[in-house]
Amino acid sequence: MSPLRRSSELAAGRQRRERAVRAVALASVLLMALLLALPLLDLLRRAGAGLEWGTFARPDSVDAMAAGMAGALSASAMAMLPVLLVATPVGLAVAICLEELAGRRGAARWVDDSIRHLAMLPPVVYGLLAFGGLVVVFGLPVGTPLLAGAVLGLAVLPRLVLAGQLSLRRVPAEVREAGFAMGASRLQVVTGHVLPRAAPAMLGAAFSMLARALGEAAPLLLVGFAAFAAGVPHGMTEPGVPLPVLVMRWGALPEPLFAAKAAAAALLLVASVVVLGVVGGLLERRGDRA
Amino acid sequence: MSANPARDATPGDDGVLRVRAAGHPAHPDPVLECRNLSVFREQDPIVTGVELGFGRHEVTAIVGAPGAGKTALLKALNRMVELDPEIRTVGQVLFNGEDVRSAGVDVLALRARVVLVPASPTPFRMSLFNNVAYGPRLHGLAPDRTELERRVRASLEAAGLFDEVRERLHGGCEALRPEQLHRLCIARALALEPEVLLFEDPCRGLDPTAAARLEDLLSGLARRCSVVLTVQSMQTAGRVARRIAFLHAGRLIEVNEADELLTKPRHRLTEAYVTGRIA
Numbered sequence: 057m058s059p060l061r062r063s064s065e066l067a068a069g070r071q072r073r074e075r076a077v078r079a080v081a082l083a084s085v086l087l088m089a090l091l092l093a094l095p096l097l098d099l100l101r102r103a104g105a106g107l108e109w110g111t112f113a114r115p116d117s118v119d120a121m122a123a124g125m126a127g128a129l130s131a132s133a134m135a136m137l138p139v140l141l142v143a144t145p146v147g148l149a150v151a152i153c154l155e156e157l158a159g160r161r162g163a164a165r166w167v168d169d170s171i172r173h174l175a176m177l178p179p180v181v182y183g184l185l186a187f188g189g190l191v192v193v194f195g196l197p198v199g200t201p202l203l204a205g206a207v208l209g210l211a212v213l214p215r216l217v218l219a220g221q222l223s224l225r226r227v228p229a230e231v232r233e234a235g236f237a238m239g240a241s242r243l244q245v246v247t248g249h250v251l252p253r254a255a256p257a258m259l260g261a262a263f264s265m266l267a268r269a270l271g272e273a274a275p276l277l278l279v280g281f282a283a284f285a286a287g288v289p290h291g292m293t294e295p296g297v298p299l300p301v302l303v304m305r306w307g308a309l310p311e312p313l314f315a316a317k318a319a320a321a322a323l324l325l326v327a328s329v330v331v332l333g334v335v336g337g338l339l340e341r342r343g344d345r346a
Numbered sequence: 347m348s349a350n351p352a353r354d355a356t357p358g359d360d361g362v363l364r365v366r367a368a369g370h371p372a373h374p375d376p377v378l379e380c381r382n383l384s385v386f387r388e389q390d391p392i393v394t395g396v397e398l399g400f401g402r403h404e405v406t407a408i409v410g411a412p413g414a415g416k417t418a419l420l421k422a423l424n425r426m427v428e429l430d431p432e433i434r435t436v437g438q439v440l441f442n443g444e445d446v447r448s449a450g451v452d453v454l455a456l457r458a459r460v461v462l463v464p465a466s467p468t469p470f471r472m473s474l475f476n477n478v479a480y481g482p483r484l485h486g487l488a489p490d491r492t493e494l495e496r497r498v499r500a501s502l503e504a505a506g507l508f509d510e511v512r513e514r515l516h517g518g519c520e521a522l523r524p525e526q527l528h529r530l531c532i533a534r535a536l537a538l539e540p541e542v543l544l545f546e547d548p549c550r551g552l553d554p555t556a557a558a559r560l561e562d563l564l565s566g567l568a569r570r571c572s573v574v575l576t577v578q579s580m581q582t583a584g585r586v587a588r589r590i591a592f593l594h595a596g597r598l599i600e601v602n603e604a605d606e607l608l609t610k611p612r613h614r615l616t617e618a619y620v621t622g623r624i625a
Contacts, residue, residue: 159431160431161431228468230464230466230468231468231470233426233429233464233466233468234464234468234469234470234531235470236426236429236457237426237457237461237462237463237464237535238457238458238461238480238481238484238534238535238538239454239455239456239457239458239461239481239484239485239538240454240484241454244484248470249470249471252471253471
């Protein structure tokens with residue numbers, strides 16, 4: 057057999073293997089899409105009777121016909137305020153401090169390692185921590201958007217720090233060196249050169265953490281949100297149950313209409329999380345191009 | 347002399363082994379002077395016991411293979427090396443006779459007088475004008491707009507970039523070619539009107555024609571300030587520099603006038619490097 061002939065056989069074998077790998081990759085993608093689409097389609101099918109205007113406009117009720125999610129929407133929106141206004145700036149500030157200003161030794165390294173470990177904890181643990189810290193020690197009112205926001209802010213804080221650190225690490229070292237070479241101080245380098253480049257990725261991270269907090273129910277169940285709350289909360293300290301908890305509560309009730317309304321609320325939650333993720337991604341890409 | 351620098355070494359008072367470099371490490375009129383300068387990464391020496399003077403208004407090239415310690419030595423001259431927390435330096439660097447590591451020295455003011463131009467030309471995310479004006483603004487060197495514009499124009503002209511960018515001074519730097527980026531970074535450093543310019547491998551990543559043009563620019567800069575550069579190629583050093591310091595494995599092997607070092611090297615290691623037998 058000529059060397060050329062043997063070579064073409066080798067090439068044919070290589071092509072077969074490449075085709076097989078591509079087929080496996082494509083099948084994995086299709087399987088994943090199917091696994092994600094099926095629950096969504098099932099939600100849409102179940103939500104049928106629950107998808108009417110009153111479900112979104114009325115507050116919760118013990119009567120399935122009258123029950124709505126306006127109160128939960130208001131509570132969820134208000135619970136996002138502490139996440140957005142306190143946890144996000146604090147998390148990003150800690151990231152900047154650890155990554156750019158503190159060294160890599162001693163206390164800074166210990167804090168860095170601790171935050172990485174805290175980020176790995178399941179959110180339900182934050183419910184326990186929050187119950188001890190926020191409810192027992194600080195006495196935050198149970199079942200209010202204020203407590204929900206505080207718990208969710210606490211739960212996403214370590215992840216926000218990690219995401220902020222990753223955004224800062226994406227800025228090339230040459231940018232810092234160029235600033236230092238001109239005689240800029242560390243703070244001038246960070247504020248003038250590093251942060252403007254890291255800001256889009258930080259914004260994207262903040263949006264994805266907001267989406268995560270919006271969909272979180274586990275830590276809230278541990279701090280007294282499993283109860284029924286009538287009416288629409290108009291303040292941070294008025295009783296209100298966030299949307300994910302409402303989905304769980306309605307889903308557990310025996311009446312079929314509650315199950316339909318739970319599916320409708322879950323669809324709204326999915327849509328909100330997707331919108332936040334997409335907006336975050338768009339802002340990140342737009343900032344990167346600028 | 348031996349080919350192994352460690353065999354010629356004698357321990358100093360601090361226990362650091364030193365090699366007496368061949369040639370003329372001292373300079374009669376030094377702007378910068380290293381005295382027993384050693385640089386360590388944690389416990390590992392990068393540069394050991396360097397004694398070297400850099401002449402005023404002349405180009406000095408530090409030549410050596412990758413890993414020889416050129417960059418560490420260069421960055422020790424304006425304390426940029428200290429930005430790495432794992433690095434520590436021992437010994438003295440005298441700038442106009444004053445130890446740059448002594449107490450009370452403002453390291454940011456030092457870096458504005460002894461300016462490093464890093465190997466990778468990185469423009470700031472601002473207009474071309476603002477890039478060059480960055481240093482004078484940062485250090486308050488331009489009291490008014492007229493002085494700032496004068497500095498920017500003079501620096502761009504000295505870097506040979508003004509004619510190419512005069513129409514888009516207030517535009518971004520995205521469209522600049524690699525050679526223009528190098529020149530922009532040189533102009534940005536020149537706007538500080540430094541006494542010494544430190545170049546880290548200045549022609550890296552440039553095509554031979556652009557590199558040759560940049561070498562001409564570097565030779566000419568000695569009229570304005572003193573220039574120290576690191577480079578791997580003896581040929582490049584010979585074209586650009588008046589004096590060459592050859593570094594091998596963190597030790598200064600030989601320092602001499604470029605012509606003499608290239609044609610009559612005194613150390614076997616220098617000869618081996620010049621002839622390409624070691625790299």
